[in-house]
Amino acid sequence: MMKELKQYLSYLVKWIKTEVTKSKCEGVIVGLSGGIDSAVVSLLAKQAFPNHHLAVIMPCHSDYFDQECAQLLINNHQLNYHLVDLTATYDNLIATLALPSHQLAFANIKPRLRMTTLYALAQSHNYMVLGTNNADEWHVGYFTKYGDGSADLVPIIHLLKSEVQKAAKLLGVPSQIISRPPTAGLWTNQTDEKELGFIYQQLDYYLQGKSVPAAIAQRIKQLHQTSEHKRRLPKGPPNIFSSLISVSKN
Template sequence: MTHKRYADKIVEWIREIVKDAGAEGVVVGMSGGIDSAVTSVLCKKAVQNTLGLILPIYSREEDKKDAISVAEQFKIDYKVIDLSSIFDELCRSIGERISESDLRGNMASSNLKPRLRMITLYYFANKNNYLVAGTSNKSELAIGYFTKYGDSGADFEPLGDFYKTEVYDLARNLEIPRKIIDKAPSAGLWSGQTDEEEVGISYKELDGILYGLEHKERFTDTKKVEYVKELVKRSEHKRRALPTFKKL
């Protein structure tokens, strides 16, 4: 199936998800990255009432501008809400005295960012009877590269069955700006952070291994394969349904 056909099928699927929920639209967080750009454009094609929320928390000005450029190019209604002061106040309230430079590797504090964004997305979703669109791809979901109850907090995942490398193909088909396609993927958890540096493997390598594991292929570089297997195993708790004690 061509990527144009996949895009058309996703649009139809989103439309059905919204209709079945009795919702009146979709809200999606727009970070200025490729995943949120593709997701927001697909949502807009599916549902006229699509709201993009640009929620910087000490984010790069360039990322905010990129998110705005996508919203304006594809005529997506958007709001820019800076959550930096709320992040600061929350850190102070829980006893964290940190600056942006202290966040590198500090996952407990860094993960407050996507969780604050999730709260904001759901405020607007509840207010407008909208659904929240997730922006995670299959690669991230497989290795747990997302924040539990943060960017994973969503009502549906349009890209959840597409590897990161496939998202690039979708982006080109949708005519997402080249600047966004070419920029290094980043979760924006701290200044200078990039996905591939943090994960320790390129998306091209990761996707090749994940695809091979899914289709039971043989590998020559077993060291990297074992590393990816360990990432998948360690993050299993993020993907499974919430364990619930059962009465006898």
């Protein structure tokens, strides 16, 4: 398993380089959250473009441990990085919107501000944005539409969470990051598994066709169905306009 995974990671590095070159871009940019997924993608980014990669830390009412973990990865692997504090921007937008308090709607502004920041920096450098979604998150829609669900390339989208953890060890991600409870950092003490209602191992098993409790399987199916719109381009109506014109001409 580890041998094959190592080969696959090498393939991903080549794939990133190929796709960026085809797009006439010069490098890649990644939002570095302090979590395991963005750590793995950041290290793939550096391997693909040693001099033309950028890891961006974007605190926004964030747990300071997020930034500590991100900085640890940067220091250990000499990553090119940039810090953009979005706290004041977020606060100003919330005040301007003057909406009734809605925890999830307000929380989802954070990843959308971060993606706006990444694309602004990417365009200024002629870089492509690397997404950090893994197979588990993508299947159940555990990402913010037009936030962390947006990117130019999504290199680890076929890796299960357990495979991302193994990849992190192969790449030299610090143990403090690997052992952290997965969190989107949307609010204080928020964790992925608490919000999803099951643990990642159960989701891994489900995606591998292994047995999981019936209630968990049903929950995963429900999340997959209700999040289908997140995995598609914006939906338009059937194109009947041309047929209407043909009918009117006749």
